Amino acid sequence: MSAILGHRRTKTVSVTSGKGGVGKTTIVSNLAFALARQGKRVLILDGDLGMANVDIMFGVKAEANIHQVIKGEVEIAQAITPLGTNIDLIAGGSGIVELNRLNSFERRAMMESLQSMDGLYDYMLIDTAPGISDNVLYLNSAAQETAIVINPDPASLTDSYALIKVLNQEYKESHFSIICNQVRDETDGMALYHRFNEVVSRFLFVGLDYWGPLTQDPLFRKSAQNQRLILKHEPTSESSRQLLNISMKLERSLVRKNEKSGLQFFWDQVVGVA
């Protein structure tokens, strides 16, 4: 079933974190590029509705954003910013603080607009804000797959634990994927995953997959400063290899999923919890 639906429907993945600044936007932008390069059509939703910056990663300026769609000022099709071959963006709208506190009517408007895009893309990747605000929770609960970015900072672990706990207890989410960023090496990444997994599974009944490490690499800061994606401009680097590995894990995990399918699901789910 999933193969047939998967053909027509948009698979939704949120990339999120308990703590800010752990690499979500960097990872989403590079994963989108990896998928698009294979011919997949990718839509990025900048779900960090208050502090959007995916467009900056691609060196593009978004003319319209989801805020205007929610207000009914523009149609969703007009709020799409092309970022490159096979990659489009729905920008979040920088600095619009109230967007991080949408009411249920506004959420509904946003989700209805997104649902109308179902099937136009193979993937929708959602770059969320950090933390456990309502918007973050419902975007994560609505996505088919939620990848949580952690790093060795203890605050990242405790905040991610809190995020998983609330998604599990309030939204019945029981499966997450973990990306260990800014680790020393692959061994360190695996150790961090095991440590986190051990604590989480001691207290919560959830499953955590490991999508892999991303080592601490000065190329990331350089590439952000120059608005050049690492995967595009440093394709032979260790970090690019690790990013491709993560994108393969993402594809594989969605092939396995058929119970939550497409933006229609995304929409139904959100109406259910709004």
Ligand SMILES: Nc1ncnc2c1ncn2[C@@H]1O[C@H](COP(=O)(O)OP(=O)(O)OP(=O)(O)O)[C@@H](O)[C@H]1O
């Ligand atoms: N593996 C890495 N090695 C070195 N620097 C990294 C790595 N991953 C991310 N960074 C840097 O960390 C900073 C934060 O990254 P990014 O903006 O992607 O995080 P974020 O989780 O989206 O933050 P926010 O929560 O504020 O949205 C950026 O300067 C980025 O270049």
Ligand SMILES: [Mg+2]
């Ligand atoms: Mg970000």
